[in-house]
Amino acid sequence: MAATKRSRDEVTTEEKRPTEGDAAPMKKRKGFSVGPANLPDGTYRRKTQKIKSDLISKAKVKKAYAKVRAAELAAAPARPIYTNDEDAGEKEEPATLELHPDRVAMLNEPAPEPTPQSQRGDRRDANGRRARKPKPSAFSRELEIAEARRKEAAKRQEDRDFRQKNREAMARARRPDQQGKRKLGRESTVLLDRVQRMVGKA
Known part of the structure; x- marks a missing residue:
């Protein structure tokens, strides 16, 4: 037959209270945790x-x-380091107007010659302050490219104008005069201008 359960009243005081000789079991300290414990392995x-x-x-x-x-x-020492000299029993030396020997030796030495500064360090304005370097423009490269294009366009336009003038001058020079003869002097000046321009480019 199954044993019946004991009631609370039947539990003795000895069972309730542990003896003083028995030490209470030490609770194991749980370490601290950062973040949730069930994170998957990852970032x-x-x-x-x-x-x-x-x-x-x-x-x-x-x-x-x-x-x-x-x-x-x-x-550390028991007595504080910074105390009055009177408390420690030491007498303070009277102040004198004589210079310290090291100071006298330093004054007697000849003044050192100023070292010439490099050209790089001499960037100073009229007030003696260091002149700041001009801040580089964010679009300096683009500006340079635009300037180069502008110069090329101006040069091409100049060449076109010269060729046009040269053509017109040559057409005028090739027109025959009243007797029907060619004006070789005028043709030669036009050709000479053209040759000078070609030599100047080269």
């Missing part, structure tokens, strides 16, 4: 692990610093 888990390791290392450093500080304070 977020590694981030939380890094935060936790940083916190642990900082705590260790803090603990070590506290130990060193306590040791320094224990080794």
